[in-house]
């Protein structure tokens with residue numbers, strides 16, 4: 701549905717997108733993961749025809765990006781795009797007018813969209829009286845009101861508490877179940893893990909790896925992660941390497957990628973003589989894959 705090929709963009713002499721290539725299929729939730737400054741918002745602005753690329757091309761439903769493809773897209777930007785003194789319904793009315801919806805469609809869509817984001821009972825409330833989570837849901841409603849085919853959610857839960865985050869995740873799941881195509885940018889790895897069919901890892905404007913979570917798992921040299929705390933780290937590392945365990949640091953934690961899953965009992969025998977404060981086996985998660993891929997490609 702969305703095809704991006706060899707996109708390049710520089711600001712003054714600084715390259716921020718470098719041959720960025722990605723494809724999103726219809727009905728897919730695609731997670732674009734990247735640290736601050738990786739180029740996520742720049743990519744979105746180019747998709748939405750708000751910014752020109754230096755080279756490369758983008759098509760949506762096989763049409764090159766233009767003013768007319770804007771109607772196919774709904775965007776919920778990082779900063780809420782809302783008028784604080786207007787009510788929820790008035791905000792949606794404003795954006796529905798921009799998209800040129802006729803009166804009947806507009807009224808139907810305002811109600812349907814408020815319902816979808818669970819704000820129907822707050823239709824008449826001014827935005828400034830809503831909680832941060834509600835405002836973020838209304839921001840998503842703005843992206844949905846004109847019935848787009850592709851919804852772009854730029855860090856939809858950044859800065860929200862866990863309850864508000866759960867509500868947005870539920871909303872995204874509902875959109876996914878309805879077959880909506882979604883491009884979600886985030887630097888929250890558990891968010892991407894929960895919601896996305898496929899994930900692209902972006903660094904310095906280039907996609908370093910892409911695929912479903914299970915495809916991404918095959919890209920790293922471990923099937924399980926062992927995290928341990930010991931005062932004899934050097935000795936533990938030396939022993940572990942003898943068995944092919946690959947040492948890693950996740951923050952302060954000493955960890956090892958295990959080339960194959962092992963029972964804890966077996967692992968303990970390999971660390972015989974090393975005093976352990978704690979030891980745990982964990983499945984490979986997106987955070988491990990992300991660190992592996994972004995740090996190897998430093």
Ligand SMILES: Nc1ncnc2c1ncn2[C@@H]1O[C@H](COP(=O)(O)OP(=O)(O)OP(=O)(O)O)[C@@H](O)[C@H]1O
Nearest residue numbers: 711712716734735736737738739740741742743887
């Ligand atoms: N208008 C601009 N002029 C100059 N540099 C810019 C401009 N907009 C963005 N940049 C730079 O381009 C790089 C990519 O920015 P972008 O906003 O696309 O990243 P991002 O992945 O969305 O980051 P964040 O997660 O912080 O929003 C950053 O280094 C940023 O400072």
